[in-house]
Amino acid sequence: MQKVTLKLKENSYDIVVGNNTMPKLGAYLRSLNIGNDAIMITNPVVKKFHGKAVETSLKKSGFSVKVFEVPDGEKSKSAKHAFELIGKIAVYDCFKRPFIVALGGGVIGDLAGYVASTYKRGIPYVQVPTTFLAQVDSSIGGKVAIDLPVGKNLVGAFYQPKVVWSDVATLLTLDKRQVLNGFAEAVKYGIIKDKKLFDHILENKKKLIELDANVLADVVSECSRIKAEVVSKDEKETKGIRTILNFGHTVGHAVEAAGNYHGYHHGEAVALGMRAAVEISFKLGLVSQKNADLVNDVLNEIGLPQFIQKCKLSDIMRVMKHDKKFISGKNRFVLMQSVGKVKVVEGISIDVISSAVKKLMIIKR
Numbered sequence: 594m595q596k597v598t599l600k601l602k603e604n605s606y607d608i609v610v611g612n613n614t615m616p617k618l619g620a621y622l623r624s625l626n627i628g629n630d631a632i633m634i635t636n637p638v639v640k641k642f643h644g645k646a647v648e649t650s651l652k653k654s655g656f657s658v659k660v661f662e663v664p665d666g667e668k669s670k671s672a673k674h675a676f677e678l679i680g681k682i683a684v685y686d687c688f689k690r691p692f693i694v695a696l697g698g699g700v701i702g703d704l705a706g707y708v709a710s711t712y713k714r715g716i717p718y719v720q721v722p723t724t725f726l727a728q729v730d731s732s733i734g735g736k737v738a739i740d741l742p743v744g745k746n747l748v749g750a751f752y753q754p755k756v757v758w759s760d761v762a763t764l765l766t767l768d769k770r771q772v773l774n775g776f777a778e779a780v781k782y783g784i785i786k787d788k789k790l791f792d793h794i795l796e797n798k799k800k801l802i803e804l805d806a807n808v809l810a811d812v813v814s815e816c817s818r819i820k821a822e823v824v825s826k827d828e829k830e831t832k833g834i835r836t837i838l839n840f841g842h843t844v845g846h847a848v849e850a851a852g853n854y855h856g857y858h859h860g861e862a863v864a865l866g867m868r869a870a871v872e873i874s875f876k877l878g879l880v881s882q883k884n885a886d887l888v889n890d891v892l893n894e895i896g897l898p899q900f901i902q903k904c905k906l907s908d909i910m911r912v913m914k915h916d917k918k919f920i921s922g923k924n925r926f927v928l929m930q931s932v933g934k935v936k937v938v939e940g941i942s943i944d945v946i947s948s949a950v951k952k953l954m955i956i957k958r
């Protein structure tokens with residue numbers, strides 16, 4: 594097992610990465626002394642594959658376990674489901690010392706974390722991420738949220754878990770598209786902070802796609818280390834340091850929103866957003882053609898989308914212009930200088946952005 598500590602002024606915690614580590618989860622949670630009664634929040638898909646292993650591990654360490662399910666999908670990150678869960682927990686929680694176990698991908702992690710942050714003004718929770726994306730990104734850093742009909746993640750908090758328990762064996766049941774989804778975020782970490790990680794991903798891409806446990810554990814652990822390092826310097830995103838984690842996300846979010854969240858998965862949209870960010874960086878003379886090609890080649894080799902085919906340029910630009918950063922007249926992009934080095938640039942001309950996005954809309958036949 595590899596352990597990364599996310600150091601904070603208060604409430605530091607470990608990110609524990611390993612292969613087939615679920616049997617050890619119960620004992621680890623005992624050592625944290627966070628309660629006696631585990632409330633597992635999950636969905637039917639994840640429960641079917643991994644619920645039993647977690648439940649057994651917790652029970653073996655003397656915890657009581659209550660399981661609450663929400664339907665699969667982003668729709669569960671809603672006020673309706675959050676407050677239904679809170680209601681059920683309140684009824685169940687009588688003379689108990691409850692804590693929440695978020696077992697699932699980013700949707701479950703964000704929702705269960707939000708519930709934990711607000712029930713009784715906050716009860717402890719632990720993240721047990723089961724998607725590649727959740728292990729390298731969403732489970733770390735304490736951003737918890739639900740969506741509103743007008744926009745994603747509009748209600749939420751910074752609320753840190755007591756541990757992030759990433760067992761890469763859970764990823765074996767993911768479908769390939771979900772694996773690629775996480776890949777995009779892993780490549781992102783390489784670009785923003787670590788050329789060695791970028792090269793490692795490139796060299797081992799086949800093993801990663803085939804879900805080789807050792808390579809996966811190394812990559813998840815390295816990505817966790819980078820995210821932990823960034824978050825520990827800027828826990829609540831007030832110093833602008835956390836901004837670099839948004840590399841590829843400005844255009845990426847617009848692509849997701851322009852497709853009404855049905856066209857592309859988050860990681861796929863981020864891959865397209867990273868291509869756009871690299872193109873903008875090149876147009877502004879920040880990055881060499883060689884370095885720009887490096888990024889596009891890696892994304893191509895992994896099999897992430899190369900062209901935007903599921904939404905229109907006008908919709909993408911419209912969404913971006915409605916972004917609050919645009920309204921205040923100053924957009925903000927994380928741009929690349931070389932692999933491992935990025936820079937935050939403000940006030941980029943709409944023409945430059947639009948032509949970079951447009952380049953991705955040309956479909957080669």
Ligand SMILES: NC(=O)c1ccc[n+]([C@@H]2O[C@H](COP(=O)([O-])OP(=O)(O)OC[C@H]3O[C@@H](n4cnc5c(N)ncnc54)[C@H](O)[C@@H]3O)[C@@H](O)[C@H]2O)c1
Pocket residue numbers: 636638639642665666667670697698699700701703723724726727730731732733734735736737745746763764765766767768771774859
């Ligand atoms: N909090 C943050 O910092 C942060 C960062 C990035 C993304 N997010 C959020 O994360 C969410 C996306 O997360 P995601 O990509 O993990 O999606 P997800 O949680 O919807 O999971 C993707 C799919 O995989 C299934 N699944 C999960 N684990 C599985 C497993 N082990 N085997 C088989 N199937 C499995 C799920 O049921 C779902 O159908 C979004 O809501 C996004 O806003 C949050």
Ligand SMILES: [Zn+2]
Pocket residue numbers: 730778842859863
């Ligand atoms: Zn992301």
